[in-house]
Amino acid sequence: MERPVALITGAASGIGRAVCRALAARDHLVIAADIDLPGAELVAAEVEGRAVELDVRELAANEAAVAFTLEQAGRLDHIFLNAGISTGTGFGDEFDLETYRRAMSINLDGVVFGLQAALPALKATEGSAVATASLAGLTPVPMDPFYAANKHAVVGLVRSAGPALQVDGVRLNAICPGFTESAIIAPIRDGLLEGGVPIIETAVVADAVVSLLEAQTVGDCVFVQSGRPPAPFAFRNIPGPRPIDPEAVS
Numbered sequence: 402m403e404r405p406v407a408l409i410t411g412a413a414s415g416i417g418r419a420v421c422r423a424l425a426a427r428d429h430l431v432i433a434a435d436i437d438l439p440g441a442e443l444v445a446a447e448v449e450g451r452a453v454e455l456d457v458r459e460l461a462a463n464e465a466a467v468a469f470t471l472e473q474a475g476r477l478d479h480i481f482l483n484a485g486i487s488t489g490t491g492f493g494d495e496f497d498l499e500t501y502r503r504a505m506s507i508n509l510d511g512v513v514f515g516l517q518a519a520l521p522a523l524k525a526t527e528g529s530a531v532a533t534a535s536l537a538g539l540t541p542v543p544m545d546p547f548y549a550a551n552k553h554a555v556v557g558l559v560r561s562a563g564p565a566l567q568v569d570g571v572r573l574n575a576i577c578p579g580f581t582e583s584a585i586i587a588p589i590r591d592g593l594l595e596g597g598v599p600i601i602e603t604a605v606v607a608d609a610v611v612s613l614l615e616a617q618t619v620g621d622c623v624f625v626q627s628g629r630p631p632a633p634f635a636f637r638n639i640p641g642p643r644p645i646d647p648e649a650v651s
């Protein structure tokens with residue numbers, strides 16, 4: 402069997418870098434994509450992969466990253482749609498339009514555009530995609546409502562598009578990590594530790610991502626929480642309609 406090929410966005414740092422390492426250890430050819438090209442090049446050199454500059458906010462840039470992958474490797478088996486930022490802004494005096502738009506476009510458009518760009522190549526290999534959501538996509542986050550909004554959007558997207566894409570043989574799932582040791586938590590890391598909140602190692606998240614890339618499931622949102630085995634989050638169904646009682650309608 403040919404060596405599987407994986408494209409990872411947000412590969413220069415944190416969870417993305419750990420997934421590059423985990424996939425390379427399983428004999429995948431890794432294409433490390435990031436807006437930080439020197440960072441992606443360092444990771445690619447470490448895992449003997451390739452690096453490509455990518456701003457996930459641009460559809461054409463996502464298409465170019467997939468084209469680069471096909472040029473270099475001839476196929477694409479997996480995409481990890483992982484680039485993301487925290488928002489650090491809320492309503493009222495805190496509101497900053499540019500920060501809001503940037504976070505929504507990286508965390509949501511980046512997943513949509515990356516998937517749209519990769520689909521033809523994934524169909525050809527009956528490959529898989531994992532999007533990075535967060536526990537913030539499963540629960541309210543009053544301290545960062547826009548981050549919660551775009552991560553909830555990724556959860557809704559994956560739950561909806563997962564079954565729809567299955568007919569083309571493509572598997573799409575989401576990973577929903579809790580606080581994980583990476584640059585994104587730097588501003589709140591001390592507070593988390595003071596509050597006794599456990600911080601997950603990136604390698605633990607990476608192992609869950611690799612399992613999910615290999616899984617046969619679609620539309621699952623797998624949580625990674627300290628001290629628990631990763632598992633699909635169990636959503637409650639919405640209440641179903643009941644017959645209307647004409648007597649009760651005035």
Ligand SMILES: NC(=O)c1ccc[n+]([C@@H]2O[C@H](COP(=O)([O-])OP(=O)(O)OC[C@H]3O[C@@H](n4cnc5c(N)ncnc54)[C@H](O)[C@@H]3O)[C@@H](O)[C@H]2O)c1
Pocket residue numbers: 410411412413414415416417434435436437440455456457458483484485486487507533534535536577578579580581582583584585586
């Ligand atoms: N660390 C956590 O606690 C945690 C928890 C849940 C989910 N996440 C999510 O995990 C993902 C990875 O974050 P991380 O924790 O590894 O943080 P990180 O800051 O270490 O890595 C994020 C990477 O994304 C890249 N990036 C930023 N904007 C980009 C753009 N426009 N185009 C391409 N690349 C871009 C950065 O250069 C960086 O390499 C994010 O989606 C984040 O929301 C993180």
